[in-house]
Every structure is written in C-alpha cells, then in structure tokens.
Amino acid sequence: MAVKCAIGLMSGTSMDGIDLAVVDTDGIDVLRRGPSAFVPYEAAFRRRIEAALDDAKAIERRDERPGDLADLEREITLRHARAVERFRADFPQAAGRAELAGFHGQTVLHRPEKALTVQLGDGALLARETGLPVVFDMRANDMVHGGQGAPLVPVYHAALARSLPARSARFPVCLVNVGGISNVTFVPETGDPVAFDSGPGNALIDQWVTAEGGVPYDADGMIASEGGVVRAVADAYLDSPFFARRAPKSLDRNDFTLNPAMGMELADGARTLAAVSAEAILAAAAHMPAQPRLWIVCGGGRKNPHIVADLRAGAKKLGGDVMLAEDVGLDGDAMEAEAWAYLAVRSVMGLPLTFPTTTGCREAVTGGVLVGA
Template identity: 60%
Template sequence: MTGMRTAIGLMSGTSLDGIDVALLRTDGESIVERGPSLGRSYESAFRRRLQGALETAKVIKDRTERPGDLREIDRELTLRHAEAVRTLLAENDLKPADIDVIGFHGQTVLHRPNDALTVQLGDGGLLADETGIDVVYDMRANDMVHGGQGAPLIPAYHAALAAGLSQARRGAVVFVNIGGISNLTFIGSGGERIVAFDSGPGNTLIDQWVEAHAGIPYDQGGMIASEGRVNADLAGRYLGHAFFTDPVRRSLDRNDFRPPEGKEASLEDGARTLAHVTAAAILRSARHLPERPKLYVVCGGGRLNRVIMDDLASLAQVEEAEVVAAEAVDLNGDSMEAEAWAYLAVRSLRGLPLTFPGTTGVKAPVTGGLLRKSGMAG
C-alpha cells in the first residue's frame, strides 16, 4: 500500500468570483502528480448574494448558526460545487468511483481567530451525496480548537511543491497567494523550516473599489490601475496599519481592511494606489520572515494584474530577490489552492498534520477535517 490516492480539491476564495477545481494524485506527503483543473465563475446575482452573506454572517456567535438566508445559500453553494465536480469528471472521462476523496473548502463568510471562530458555508454531506464521492471538509476548525489561527492551511502543500523547485536549492523560497487576502508561505534554505501567515489585503480592496465606482467585478489585468497614479497619503494610511509591525502574525478577515471612501481618489488613482498597497504589503510582511527570500512564486488571481506584479518585482529587486508567476516554474497559479485542498484531504484521511506552529500558531502539529462518506460509495 503506497498511500497514493486520487483526490479532487475545491476552492472558493475570498474574492467571491467562483470555484476552482483540481485533480491530484498524491500520498499526502512528498509525491504530487498534478492532473486536470478548471474554473467556474459565479453568476453576478449569486456573487451579490455571497457579498450579502458576509454582512449577514457578522452576527454569528456559534459556527453552526445560519441566520437569515445563509442556510439557503449554503445549499445553493454546495450544489454549484457538485456541478463543478461533475463537469471535471465528464471532461476527463472519469467516474465517481475513480476518485477517492474530495477536499471541500467551502466559502468563508466569517473568520475571527481571536474569538476562535471561523465559518465556511458548504454542506459536506450534501456534496458527498450529490457526487457519490467521500468528502473531507471543515479543515480549519480543529486547528483553532488547539490554539491556532485556522489559517493558512496551504503551506503543507507549498512545501511539497518547493521540494521540486530547482531554485529552492539556492535559498529560501516564498509562495505568495494573491487572492482576496494575500498570504505567504516561506520554505527556508534546505526546506527544513516552514513559516506562513497572511500578508495583507490582496485583490479584495481593488475588487470592491472598481465594483463600487465602475460597476465591474475586478480590474482585469490591471488596466484601470495602469491609467492612474499612486496616492502616497492614501497608500501610507494602509501601509501604516499596525498589522504590518505587530510581531504576532495573525490571519485576516476581508473586513480588516476597508476600501477608500468614494471621494478620496479617482477611479484610476484608487485602483493604482490599491495595487501598490497589495504589492507593498507583501514585502512589509516578509520582514517578519526568518530569512530573506531569494525567490517569490506568485499564484492566485492577483498574479494576472500586471501593475501588482510590476510593483512587487521592483520592490523585491531592491532586496535582491526575484518574482515569478507560478507558470514560470511549471506550476498552475489558478489551480494551486484547489490542488492544495485535494492534498490536504489526503493528509486528513491519513491522520497527518494539516497545520504547524510556524504556520497557524497552533501549539503542536495537528490534523483536521471531517469525513463524510458518500451514500453511493461502494
């Protein structure tokens, strides 16, 4: 028994833009064989409902609560994930019996690590019944029970990927995921040490800004930002936030940083300033790492914003570091998080740790996740 399993990972991030699906063959340790992947965008009406869910969820005190229409959204979200799984299977001539497990993240609507409270919409049992595949879900909660921040969880997968990078042999590598919130995973020289934490606002501020002022969900490729200038006072307000100097790293909720008021900048200057803030926040947070990185590998939607990437490259160059998109080192920057949830599901099945003291602040390495067996299994 090699421990190899075929897993599908599902990720719906803080950008609220859709579902990423990826297939992986892995032992949950060092062997990673990446398979096909796809993305499914949410229609605008459902995206607006998810945005409303963030507001509704603010009153939650117990993670099982589903006030207002959250229970209905919970079901609708799960059914969309099930359809995304069916699409991946159909496009690759696969059957449910070919898949050992689904790693299901769900949609985070509330994350308050100081209160040991994290809430993800998504019904693992319904997903298992709809797909005919066993599901591992709710992978953050056990970490918080044991004193962790509940995020980030992906570093275990980043470490497995870093072991295959030739650049990793020359010095420390940082994986940067620029989603709604940006986060860093540091793999030290030789691969022995892993440190990870949220680094600041990613796309969420830009997305909210352009949606409010241009009626579009995001700044495609940084086109709007490329027409503007950085407002130094506005940028300084964000970058002066205590989060960046606090020696205690913590995970972020998308409400920890709010977009500017409408009159503080033009559409273009606001987008340009917030793109700069996204890039600069990554480097400011990197000051808390134990070793200066030589390479930043960028994944997530933010890597497609050329203004963010140019700013990040310029700032890193000062520190003699290189910035590359995931594709430059033969990885997939769109599917990496979904791949990670597949990898973590296999680790969960094997009882292996998902989180570590250097990633979430948990007291000792701890596994996590709940397993829901499919009623159709076997």
Template identity: 60%
Template sequence: MATGGDLKRAIGLMSGTSMDGIDLAMLDTDGDAVVDRGASSFTAFDADFRKRLTAALETAKAITEREERPGELAEIEIELTDRHAEAVEAFMARESLNRDDIDVIGFHGQTMLHRPRQALTVQLGLGARLAERLGIDVVYDLRARDMTMGGQGAPLVPAYHRALAAGLSGEWAELRPVVFVNIGGISNITYIGSDDVLLAFDSGPGNALIDQWVTRHAGVPYDSGGAIASEGRVLSSLANQYLSSPFFTAKQRISLDRNDFLPPEDGQAELEDGARTLAFVTAAAIAKAQAHLPEKLKLWILTGGGRHNRMIVEDLTVATRHSGQVIVAEQAGLNGDSMEAEAWAWLAVRSLRGLPLTYPGTTGVSEPATGGVLARGYGCKNA
C-alpha cells in the same frame, strides 16, 4: 483511480475570498511527497449569486456560534453546495471520469467569517450533502480543529507549498529560502527556509479591496490585468492610511478577515487612482513581510489571481529588487490559478492519513495538528 502504494486520486474544491467562482483541481498523491498534478477547471459564479454572497457577508457578522445560519445563509449554503456538486459533475463528464475513479474530494466551502481571536471561523458548505449527491467521500471543515488547539485556522496551504518546493527543478531547484505568495482576496505567504523551516502568515490585502473598488465605481468584478490601475497614480496619503496599520508592525502575525481592511470611501480617489493605489498597497504589504522572516530571500513565486495584475507584480518587483527574484508560478512549471484547489485535494488525502495539516510556524497552533471531517459518499466504493 490512482494506483500503487498509498496513492489516492483526489479532487480539491476552492471558493476563495474573491467569491468569483469555484476552482477545481485533481491530483494523484500520497498526501506527503508525491504530487502528480492533473486537470483543473474554473466555474464562475453568475453576477446575481455573487451579489448574494457579498450581501451575506454582512449577515454573517452577527454569527457568534459556528452552526448559526441567520437570514438567507442557510438557503445560500444549500445552493453553494449544489453549485460545487454541479462543477464536479461537469468536470468528471469532461474528463470521462466516474465516481469510482475518485477516492476523495477536499471541500473548502465559502468563508463567511474568520475571527481567529475568538476561535471562530465559518465556511458555508454542506460536506455530507456534497458526498451523498456525488457518491464520493468528502473531507471538509479543515480549519476548525486547528483553532481549537490555539491556531488561527489559516493559512492551510503552506504544507502543500513545501511539497511543491521540494519538487522544483532546473534553475529554481536549489534557490532557498523561497516564498510562495498567494495573492487572493487576502494575500498570504509561505516561507521555506534553507533549513526547510516552514513559516506562513497573511501579509495584508490582496485583490479584495481592488475588486470592491472597481465593482463599485466601474461596474466590473475585477481589474483585468491591472488595466484600470495602469491609468492611475499612487496617492501617497491614501496608501499610507493602509500601510500605517498596526497589523504590519505587530510581532504576532494574525490571520485576516476580509473586513479587517476596507476599500476607500467615495470621494477619496478617482477610479484609476484608487485602483493604482490599492495595487501598490497590496505589493507593499507583501514586501513588508520580509521584516518577519529569518533569512534573506532568493526567490518569490507568485500565485493566485493577483499575479495577473501587472501593476502589483511591477510594484513588488521594485520593492524586493535587493532580495531575490520575483516569478509567477508558471515560470516554475506550476499552476498559479489552481494551486489552492490542488492544496485542498492534497490536504484531504493528508487528513485521511491523519497527517498534520498545520504547524506552529504556519497558524500558531500549539503542536502539529491534523483536521477535517469525513463524510462518506452514499453507496460509494469506500463506504
């Protein structure tokens, strides 16, 4: 277990909007400035379970109260929780850890519905079941309190981004303002200003549209490295359909649900042109975020799966060539694959300490807000 001061050893679990599997990361941290990143892992969902999750998104549209689990959702929630438990057990066996070595687990679950205008967010995942199975305390449901206080419940990672920015070294240490760009299913940015001002918001579509497009037309779960997109061309009329959305010009930044932007209709593009155009849209949407920031940027740090799509990175580099350098997380000594899982570990410790998880500048919450629900691990050392 972590030793010294208020340090705790935490495991973070993230299943994102791409629904491809479970990211896991371990930290020793005080939930504030100290972040000692440890091992990480990824457990992929099999094709059948991923298909069931995708179908469940349609079922979830009928939910009007957070506790509702229509159709197959209750069964999927149990299976999803158990898959997370198995991922933790496999990781701990690999790293020769036992339950007394871990103080807390931060559990995101799988977002099925996110409607900030209705203060409604639904993440599948049974925190108490996970805690009992593993015998380790679990902090879960980290978005809900923010929404009851007028926030949009997302993004939650920005406070962790600021902690990472404070620890940057070498040539990146003094570059401010800096933006972290998480290109997941939906893209979001975290802005840390020269005066340490923290702002964050969703910038638009990320990988979700590309994933859905290539799954439907090529039978593959994602465009590996942007290989499919690299064979296509940008269809301006199709790109403009997305980029002319009122979302990009609205003064108030809103948190997106993956259904707010949908993939092209069949017949609108060939496989390669569709993938290329959607990669361009992702980059252009991120670049448009500059219009909502108070200072000209000096550094863009790309995280999430989308940083592996070379067409997205190339398009963003061109679009931001007059406003800072674009690098991937690894160039700054960070891990762009495990960063969200790391954040959930960090947020869990922060929740235990009653520290703010969200701020007016990140989610629109009325005042800095903590959050999360603690489930005690059956018979665990902290019970």
C-alpha cells in the same frame, strides 16, 4: 504510504467562482498534478454572497446560519456538486478516478481572536450528491489547538517548493498567493514552513472598481494603468497595526475597508490599491527568518501587472527575484484547489495540516471531517 487521487474544491475570498483540480499524492509528496477547471459565479450570485457577509457578522457559534445563510449554504454545496459532476465528465481519465474530495466551502466569517471561523458548505450533502467521500471543515481543529485557522495552504506550498527542479529552487523560497487576501509561505531548504496572511490582495481593488466603476474587477490592470499611486492613501493603509504584528496572523475579508481610499479618482484608486497589495507582501519579509531568494507568485493577483511590477522592484531591493507560478512549471490558478485535494489526503492519513509556524497552533495538528466514506 498509499497513493490517493483527490479532487480539490476551492471558493476563495474573491468570491468569483469554484476552482477544481486533481492531485495524486501520498500526503507527503505531490506525485502528479492533474487537470483543473474554473466555474464562475454569475454577478447576481456573487452579490448574494457579498450580502451574506453582513448576515454572518451576527454569528457567535460556528453552527449558526442567520438570514440567508442556510439557503445559501445549500445552494453553494449544490453548485459544487454540479461542478464536480461536469469536471469528472470532462476529465474521465483523471478526475473520473478520484477517490476523495477536499471541500473548502465559502468563508463568510473569520475571527481568529474569537477562535471562530465559518465556511458555508455541507460536506454530507456534497458526498451524497457526488458519491465521493468528502473531507471538509479543515480549519476548525487548528483553532481548537490555539491556531488562527489560516493559512492552511503552506504545507502544500512547501511540498511544491521542494519538488521544483534544482534550477528553479533557490532556497529560501517564498510562495505568495494573491487572492482576495494575500498570504505568504516562507519555505526553507529543510524544516517547517513559516506562513501568515500578509494583507489585502485583490479584495480591495475589486470592491473599489465595483463601487466606483461598476465592473467586478480590474481586468489586466487596465483601469490602474490610467492612474498613479496616491502615496498618502497607500501609507494610510500600510500604517495599520496589522503589518507590524508578528506572525502568526490572519485576516477576514472585512478587516480592511475602502474608507482611506474614498475621494480618489477611479484609476488612481485602482493603482494605489495595487501598490498596497504589493507593498504589504514585501513588508512580510520583515517577519521571515531570512530574506527570500525567490518569490513565486500565484493566485489571481499575478494577472495584475502593477502588483507584479511593484513586487519585482521591491524584491530586487531585498536581494530576491520574482517569478510567476507558470515560470517554474506550476499553475497559479489551480494551486489552492490542488492544495485542498492534498490536504484532504493528509487529513485521511492523519498527517498534520497546520504547524506552530504557520497558524500558531500549540503543536502540529491534523484536521477536517470525513463524510461519506
């Protein structure tokens, strides 16, 4: 198959900015992972996106844009265009030769039970602004075929796991992405991956320290280091029926709230919610075909030492080891943006993006809309 160079663009449930990355791939193997970058959103723009989540609750059809959503969609798209322009200028030998962009957009609503998912992002406008063909809206076709529309990254996780050197690849491998929402991908040595959202990742912690401490996130877990786990609160979260539900399953950012945590001290809340994130990931092992021998942690949550320590302790009891993405030669910050580049190439090749074992779709299906080609 032909090899393409693509730029992936990701703005995730943490709503902190735009990740960019370059990948060379034939849509099957990851032939080269190139440079990456991050463009943060300023606090005021992040608050604007958070406010848009309330506007989005009124959406009944994917094309509806109530309240500020239409203007916000244009602004998000233009910010992505400026990020691409700077990225290509900074890395002309890699990003400058990109033939394609994979554009996630900003999720503001995800209701799989209604076959409804909304990502703000105008692919046609991005194509015009950058001069690149753009693949976007990659979740919708999965839902048309009975899937949850998430997670989409597992096919890339599987490609990465199978590209690891023999000393690192101890199958079955579980790749864990701790973003605003956490998701897990179980990769057997052969066969399709098994994946699903596992629970809240950083979102509740970020919301908690913003509401109670006036800061956007708990940098390096410093706030949590002053507190302890309030077991009754952690158990209240983990008693949610979501954790007992069999995969496939996915979450909206608003499916878990701060209500059970209210009344705690700031530090205890940060530490307890970190424990919830880790224990939710470990609980996912009950829905996997076998116990992972290796857990590889990526996403912003890998920088929270409490989440990682809790994962290490829990995985050891399950007979597995935990390593950070960088420990096996991967980039834990860029992985989702890399995935969107990889998915864009798979889309134009007509290859499946999702599988019955990852989203619950009836059959393996491709997806995405190509504009500007």
